[in-house]
Amino acid sequence: MATVDITGEQFASTVEDNDIVLVDFWAEWCGPCKQFGPTYAAVSEKHQDVVFSKVDTEAEQQLAAEAGITSIPTLMAFREKVLVFSQPGALNAQQLEQVVDAVKALDMEEVHAHVARSQAEAAAAASKQDGSQIPEA
Secondary structure, eight states, rough: OOEEEEOOHHHHHHHHHHHHEEEEETTTTOOOHHHHHHEEEEHHHHTTTTEEEEETTTTTHHHHHTTTOOSSEEEEEEETTEEEEESSSOOOHHHHHHHHHHHHHHHHHHHHHHHHHHHHHHHHHIIIIIIIIOOOO
């Protein structure tokens, strides 16, 4: 599968509608991005079951900001709508293959259980901050 350019409007549906999505945040002026691009495209051809998408951070500044992109290229991987990998810097082909293989090998029941626990802990911490620790007069 070739890489696909996505916009802010397409980002959520791309992640939601596909099992595994890799996202390369890049810009035309970025030397490391230009070096990584052909590697990303070549690896995409080997994995027909993975969506390899690209986001131009210059054209999609709001999406880049919402994603917390502070350095490019940044590679993100989503599996079953969960962000499971995020790392700035260009990878070589072997490193990118390792990322793809690791994402495919994830035990998603375990990942979803971890996400649920984290959300429950965050909700509990937020409710404690809502005034339950105010001493009685």
